[in-house]
Amino acid sequence: MGESAAPILTIKNLNKQFGSGCDQCGSRAGRKLDKNYCPACGTVYSCQDISLELYPGEVLGIVGESGSGKSTLMRCIYFDQEVTSGEAYLQAYKEGRSNLFEESAQQKRFIRNHLMGKVYQNPVMGLRMQFTSIGNIAEKMIAAGNRNVGAMEARGRELLDRVYIPVYRMKEAPKNFSGGMQQRVQIAKALSNNPPILLLDEVTTGLDLSVQANVLDLIKHLQRELNISILLVSHDLSVIRMLADRTMVMLNGQVVEQGLTDQILEDPQHAYTQQLVHSLL
Amino acid sequence: MRIQYNFAFFDEGSKREIRRATLKAIAIPGYQVPFASREMPIGRGWGTGGLQLTLSLIGKKDVLKVIDQGSDESVNAVSIKKLIQKTTGVKTVEDTSEATLIQSRHRIPEIPLKPGQILVLQVPLPEPLRKYEPSERETKKLHGEKDYSGAWLMLFEQIMKYRNMTTGADHPVMVHDRYVMAPSPIPKFDNPKLDNSEALILLGAGREKKIYAVPPYTRVVSLSFEDVPFRTESFQDKSCKLCGAQGVFMDELFDAAAGVIYYQCNDTSYCLSRMNRQSAVLMQSL
């Protein structure tokens, strides 16, 4: 990853608030919040002026406690939620010249289906629990316009094999699977269209330690093999340490520190980051 | 208290309202137009959508045919026909080609429809995505954004489970390359008749309060995959026991006395006209 390479994804000044705001919190400058919450009117500022760049083949980690705004950021990028304001550019979409957040719902759907894959913390969000596993994977390919059953089945088999799910279980519904297996089906689904970008939201949270290690191992392996760019969100610094090249630290809806992961682990600057790193040791 | 019912049951204001919705449906082929469906003198789910269309369109010069599951003489067809006739006095027929207005449940007649004819189909469940997404609010969005992954996903699931598309009747179609539409529970056998039809086809769902349309000469394609094409029900090597017809949709019947299965045209008026033609030919040759 050279300095000269163009970022594959650029986010500029992304804001997401819940509530309409008031005199006391309307402008960013004089805003006095209790964490991310305006005590006067109850508006929550989940993401405040977040900017980031993701480079080809890079894993960018975002770490922060729950409520720091990292999952909201991911939801905004995947269009699960609408941003309050901000811009996003994808190199693979109109050569990175069009603000994704201003595209029509139909175009957003196209971008989601062709250019991104997402793995949710809760598999219920990412999978249809009653449908077959192969159907779940095919759904994303169908959405991207694939109309060939044989091709989709072959691709589905290949992906299931890659994520270590026995192919003979492909017609089973994910509801019958363990948590780790469900996450692996989600990963297979997210990868089905070879997207340039993968969004991972707390993918190992709630899994047993040994299963966690398994899933992380799989992601690392796939990332190297496919050279895919990954945006990875976790509250767990050890997950970030294992996977991320660069790391952003979020607190109360703001980025408080960012840099190379090694650097942040060795020499944390912000008090909150220091606390995080210490707890890791 | 004596009540006089208006011509064709409805007051004229109601008829105009339904016709307005119908015009919109014709203007946007395959799009489900919501309308203020009225309660009718027949049960909700018994063809009230079709009946409202028919009553709002019918004029004194119309010639009416009503069929249910292919039969003019099925109890529900008779009941609907009786009601329309009682409130309008129009002429009713069984011969498909003679009718100007045909109300049907679950079948499109075997004889190709002609320009100027209107076929009204009764619809129980107008939403082709309902089994994939229960909420009306959501399915409306999916149609708006032309997101039909769900429709193909359901077919894909069937193929994965049964190696075949198993929708039975009501196999979804794409209308004018824009809206996926439920063709009403006609057998797959009738789906191709929707494509490029010379007659206007209107579909009415009374309980679900929707009207939609396939205007004449509109492209209608049954959903399928590149490598799993759409196939109609097959009655290969079967022929009608009464008229000998082949290549039509047939009823499967069981002769208890002889212990054998035999087949008969499902479209009864088609079968009758064939038999009459045959007997006429026979008479001439004698």
Next chain:
Amino acid sequence: MGYVAVKGGTFAIEESLKRIKYERVKQKKVLDVDKIESGMRGLVDQVMSESGLYSETLAALAIKQAEGNPEEAVFLLRAYRSTLPRKHYSKTVVSEQMLVERRISASFKDIPGGQILGASTDYSHRLLDFDLIGETEAAVSEWLHEFEHEAGAGEKSLNQDTDLTRLPKVLDYLRKEGLIANCPADDREPDDVTRKSLTFPASRSQKLQILTRGQTGAVTSLAYAVIRGYGATHPTVGELRVGQLPVYINNPLKPSEDEDEAYYIGDIKVTEVEMLMPATVEREKGRKELEFDIGYGLCYGQNETKAIAMSILDKNLEKGDQSIPTQNEEFVLYHIDSVESTGFISHLKMPHYVTFQSKLNDVRKTKQVQSEKAEGGVTYANPI
């Protein structure tokens, strides 16, 4: 023409219709419509409410024709309603102007204007009254004479200090104290669900119309589910009143806002419920307060259980948590209508020969293919 259709269907229907008439009259008794109207008030009210058509006489006729089956009677009236041109909309009906016959509050013992028990079975003992078998019109007349004499004496003393058409609302009292959520009058033109079909998200006026026309049993069951645990609210009846409401329309020739210009077209009897439910409101600095939310129910006739149930569902639907069935507006509003639910359930009796034949075809094909497949690799039923 050699062959003609066998008129089996036509003949069968004609015989069936004769048969149903026979069942109605076989005891050689004729049930007078006016007797139904006077003696079956409960059923008449239920049928009017579910049909959304206020006419005791037509309801009684429908009940006679339906042999007392409410689902059929409602069906008849709804179908009749479809033929009526909509000539006028009434002016807003103000329930403060109700001529109150019965009025209770479960929230306060002493309410301004007092509680009026009125006609109610609430405190009757449900013991079958076998004397009613032999009840005679003479005995009834005698009883009535006595009752009216008694009532006349009673009313005089009551009327001295109470105007039954000007009873204050219980809720006004709470509102003055600031204990209930302020709900300003909404003067927008209500949607009319009989003229424009329901859309989602539904407006409050659409919800209230569907609820008030809902099948009594369905509305009651769903509201019961709410208070039993699916949608947890604890409601208290702020006020339930039953009485006559005057209905006015604008002078059709020169509409004006002037009340004196309006035409009085008659009274309708209704049941109105204002239900109180505790709700948390957030003030500044995250301070939370409790207030009372109001659920509203109004039905034609004396239909108290339904009106109460309606008020619970009204509030519940406003909360709109889609994961709770009773708060999911599509779930509730799409399934409580008598004509729709009974129609679709009963349509299953209709022939489905074609659809079944089509399914049969598929079932056979999958069996055939599965057995072919057992012999080897990946094949689809419809190869190119």
